[in-house]
Amino acid sequence: MTRPDFFLAVELAGTGAHPASWRRDDSRAEDLFTGRYWVDAIVAAENAGLDAVFLPDSFGVQPSGPGATRGRLDAVSIAARVAAATHGIGLVPQAPVTHTEPFHLAKAIQSLDFATLGRAGWEVTVSEGAEQARAFGRKRAQDAAALWHEADEAIEVVTRLWDSWEDDAEIRDLPTGRFVDRDKLHYIDFAGDNFAVKGPSITPRSPQGQSIVAVRADGVEDADVAARRADLIRISAGDLDAARARRTELRAALAATGRDPDAVHVLLDLDIHLADSVDAAADELRTLDSWADSLVASAPSLLRHIGTAGTLRAALEAVATAEAADGVVLRPLAIPAALRRLSFLERKSLSPGTLRTRLGLPRPASRYATSTEGTPS
Amino acid sequence: MTDKPHKPVHLAAHFPGVNNTTVWSDPASGSQIDFASFAHLARTAERGLFDFFFLAEGLRLREHLGRIHDLDVVGRPDTFTVLNALAGVTGKLGLAGTINSTYNEPFELAEQFASLDHLSGGRAAWNVVTSSDAFTGENFRRGGYLEHGQRYRRAAETVEVTRALWDSWAADSLVVDRQAGIFAREVPETRHRGAQFDIAARFVLPPSPQGHPVLLQAGDSDDGREFGAATADAIFTGHGTLEDGQRFYTDVKGRLAKYGRSPDELKIFPAATFVLGETEAEAQERARHIRLQQVGPQTAIAFLEQVWGRDLSGYDPDGPLPDVEPADNPDITRGRVRHAKDPRAVAEAWRARAEAERLSIRELIIEVTARQQFVGTPALIAEQIDTYVQSDAADGFILVPHLTPHGLDEFVDRVVPELQERGSFRTEYTGTTLRDHLGLRHPHHRSTAREGAKAS
Numbered sequence: 001m002t003r004p005d006f007f008l009a010v011e012l013a014g015t016g017a018h019p020a021s022w023r024r025d026d027s028r029a030e031d032l033f034t035g036r037y038w039v040d041a042i043v044a045a046e047n048a049g050l051d052a053v054f055l056p057d058s059f060g061v062q063p064s065g066p067g068a069t070r071g072r073l074d075a076v077s078i079a080a081r082v083a084a085a086t087h088g089i090g091l092v093p094q095a096p097v098t099h100t101e102p103f104h105l106a107k108a109i110q111s112l113d114f115a116t117l118g119r120a121g122w123e124v125t126v127s128e129g130a131e132q133a134r135a136f137g138r139k140r141a142q143d144a145a146a147l148w149h150e151a152d153e154a155i156e157v158v159t160r161l162w163d164s165w166e167d168d169a170e171i172r173d174l175p176t177g178r179f180v181d182r183d184k185l186h187y188i189d190f191a192g193d194n195f196a197v198k199g200p201s202i203t204p205r206s207p208q209g210q211s212i213v214a215v216r217a218d219g220v221e222d223a224d225v226a227a228r229r230a231d232l233i234r235i236s237a238g239d240l241d242a243a244r245a246r247r248t249e250l251r252a253a254l255a256a257t258g259r260d261p262d263a264v265h266v267l268l269d270l271d272i273h274l275a276d277s278v279d280a281a282a283d284e285l286r287t288l289d290s291w292a293d294s295l296v297a298s299a300p301s302l303l304r305h306i307g308t309a310g311t312l313r314a315a316l317e318a319v320a321t322a323e324a325a326d327g328v329v330l331r332p333l334a335i336p337a338a339l340r341r342l343s344f345l346e347r348k349s350l351s352p353g354t355l356r357t358r359l360g361l362p363r364p365a366s367r368y369a370t371s372t373e374g375t376p377s
Numbered sequence: 378m379t380d381k382p383h384k385p386v387h388l389a390a391h392f393p394g395v396n397n398t399t400v401w402s403d404p405a406s407g408s409q410i411d412f413a414s415f416a417h418l419a420r421t422a423e424r425g426l427f428d429f430f431f432l433a434e435g436l437r438l439r440e441h442l443g444r445i446h447d448l449d450v451v452g453r454p455d456t457f458t459v460l461n462a463l464a465g466v467t468g469k470l471g472l473a474g475t476i477n478s479t480y481n482e483p484f485e486l487a488e489q490f491a492s493l494d495h496l497s498g499g500r501a502a503w504n505v506v507t508s509s510d511a512f513t514g515e516n517f518r519r520g521g522y523l524e525h526g527q528r529y530r531r532a533a534e535t536v537e538v539t540r541a542l543w544d545s546w547a548a549d550s551l552v553v554d555r556q557a558g559i560f561a562r563e564v565p566e567t568r569h570r571g572a573q574f575d576i577a578a579r580f581v582l583p584p585s586p587q588g589h590p591v592l593l594q595a596g597d598s599d600d601g602r603e604f605g606a607a608t609a610d611a612i613f614t615g616h617g618t619l620e621d622g623q624r625f626y627t628d629v630k631g632r633l634a635k636y637g638r639s640p641d642e643l644k645i646f647p648a649a650t651f652v653l654g655e656t657e658a659e660a661q662e663r664a665r666h667i668r669l670q671q672v673g674p675q676t677a678i679a680f681l682e683q684v685w686g687r688d689l690s691g692y693d694p695d696g697p698l699p700d701v702e703p704a705d706n707p708d709i710t711r712g713r714v715r716h717a718k719d720p721r722a723v724a725e726a727w728r729a730r731a732e733a734e735r736l737s738i739r740e741l742i743i744e745v746t747a748r749q750q751f752v753g754t755p756a757l758i759a760e761q762i763d764t765y766v767q768s769d770a771a772d773g774f775i776l777v778p779h780l781t782p783h784g785l786d787e788f789v790d791r792v793v794p795e796l797q798e799r800g801s802f803r804t805e806y807t808g809t810t811l812r813d814h815l816g817l818r819h820p821h822h823r824s825t826a827r828e829g830a831k832a833s
Contacts, residue, residue, distance in 0.1 A: 023555045030553055033583060035464060035496040059484065061579045067558045071551075072581050074492035080461035081496045084416070100485060103436070103516045104455070111458035115412040135484045135578035170452065172401055177675035179401055180452075182445040185438065198515035200445075202438060204410050204452040291558060 007327025049347025052090030088350030092121030118354030164200030309344030387773025429471025471811030499586025499810030622770030759795030
């Protein structure tokens with residue numbers, strides 16, 4: 001068995017991470033843009049005892065041509081759509097900050113946190129390239145340094161807005177006729193290089209106070225933002241040694257910024273395809289690849305596990321034992337095929353509770369709170 | 378009576394807002410922000426076979442006298458997030474929300490509304506509002522630089538671009554042919570170059586069930602009416618009396634022809650509050666009690682301050698009106714429309730009325746601010762609603778309960794059956810999309826509009 005605190009998540013993209021996954025008979029490709037498809041997939045992940053689901057997003061259409069899945073629903077919307085159908089799994093949609101308003105994003109994640117009773121997260125992403133810039137028409141494409149500097153400011157704005165109402169701001173005080181104590185609502189007065197935001201949020205402080213922030217650390221600029229701001233840091237690596245080395249670097253970076261490395265989970269991507277036998281899984285992968293011959297191939301440098309639920313369980317144990325990561329994000333090459341078999345991982349079933357609690361993180365007081373310092377809540 | 382066809386009544390449910398119509402001091406008042414409250418109202422509206430649930434929006438907390446206004450309910454959620462979450466707890470109900478066209482970009486809006494329409498199976502509606510004030514702009518990168526006259530131009534261009542994006546994937550784009558290995562056809566680029574936007578984009582979603590989410594609009598100015606007639610599927614209004622309603626209805630429906638639209642392609646929904654009672658007297662008594670809750674002592678003073686433009690906290694709400702003259706101070710209340718256009722004239726009229734009728738400050742404010750639209754027994758209210766609709770003062774109403782979240786329960790339990798009894802209200806949903814409920818054609822079926830209208 002994996003360690004009880006070993007965090008296991010799944011990333012659900014379209015019909016699967018493999019661009020030809022939609023061609024499988026069991027792909028439910030016709031349903032991809034329906035609520036039912038996403039409810040079924042995420043409820044299956046929850047029933048398998050997974051801690052969280054990541055939902056990728058982008059404003060760009062997939063470039064791989066007519067043979068690959070294309071089209072994509074807004075990830076925060078998907079997370080909201082499945083909120084009432086789930087009870088324990090964390091919901092972590094990607095939301096890009098390059099062309100969007102941090103004020104809207106802040107209340108969207110707060111509202112997701114309300115709708116899930118504290119299971120919301122936010123994976124911060126940036127919109128690269130000229131195509132997405134032209135879709136908005138407000139500014140030119142930016143380089144990585146500019147994109148992640150803007151993301152850094154956006155996270156600051158969003159997390160300040162999340163704190164802009166103190167927990168006990170709503171007082172409903174009949175004698176004075178006051179619904180809120182305005183001294184507990186705070187302007188955030190952020191002024192940065194990319195935007196200025198006054199605040200407060202229009203949404204009260206949500207169940208987790210601060211929802212979970214995830215950042216992928218692939219390069220230098222995003223790793224820097226991750227080390228300073230993320231609760232979950234996502235990495236990908238070609239093997240466990242490379243993953244362990246990356247995790248060690250990131251932990252050093254966390255310590256260098258004055259943060260506790262044990263309060264942050266480094267999550268390793270693991271592409272998976274599962275079948276009833278290892279041979280069957282390999283056969284099915286060959287079929288997928290044969291369909292994908294004509295497609296733009298994605299870089300195959302990622303860690304992959306092609307096998308059964310049993311062999312996957314052993315692989316996860318190996319990740320934990322090697323201290324290559326604090327958790328894994330499974331990326332099914334074909335979603336229904338993998339989800340059907342994840343229950344065989346024999347994870348403990350999820351109890352209701354916040355994503356923060358699942359990560360062993362306390363609920364922080366608002367940074368603007370002064371009156372409640374040191375008192376139990 | 379003529380042989381005019383009997384019109385169906387349309388109903389919608391407004392989630393109680395952040396203003397003094399919403400009573401929070403009542404023991405029955407629940408959370409304005411917990412998801413359970415939204416879920417309850419939406420499920421109640423669906424139980425009552427309403428066309429849609431409606432959520433308003435305001436992108437900055439209101440301020441009064443330079444500080445956050447603290448007397449009314451404060452705090453509301455993100456529109457898209459709540460509507461998508463409600464799609465998970467309802468099956469037929471339309472899901473409508475206000476989204477500002479000034480502080481959002483067309484590509485993102487198109488993606489978010491198309492996502493809601495897909496994820497709800499064709500139940501999305503967008504109440505497009507415009508604003509341009511620097512006050513709200515302080516929360517956004519865009520700021521508040523849009524000049525007032527540009528508001529509807531930007532709104533119109535925003536709608537035009539979002540509709541172009543929604544239409545950009547051909548109806549047969551999604552192929553999903555496993556044998557041939559074709560998932561979807563190429564997505565063409567949508568280009569738009571106008572005064573507001575310069576965009577070239579490939580959209581990320583195939584056409585959603587409704588093609589275009591239903592477009593709602595509110596705005597009583599001439600510009601607003603024209604924009605609605607040209608563009609909207611339904612209009613919210615605030616015209617209270619039958620005669621005012623008929624005038625508005627005739628005016629707006631009369632503007633449709635020049636856009637090649639027929640009168641039934643635009644529905645008119647006045648907002649209405651209601652108070653029920655077993656008897657007329659009981660309803661009137663409850664209405665009086667609710668008005669006292671809505672206009673508490675501090676709220677009465679705050680209303681007065683809006684007209685006087687100055688701090689009047691030293692005055693006794695149960696005493697006479699101030700004898701000082703109003704100051705011209707348009708910034709006293711920010712984040713909502715200020716109603717008094719000529720403060721001195723208003724103050725003079727109010728003083729005269731208070732003197733003549735021996736009213737205190739609070740009593741006067743109760744008299745001069747909006748009272749409940751429908752007060753009476755369930756049968757009487759059903760009759761009044763039906764009369765408004767049959768006499769072309771409205772196509773239906775958007776009902777504004779004064780309590781969260783149970784404020785609509787009694788209406789659905791008591792008034793809806795009366796309306797059904799009169800043959801004016803559906804006894805089951807006959808379609809699955811909001812366009813079906815509203816009797817609106819699918820935007821891509823223009824050529825068969827006549828048959829479509831009959832079939833629904």
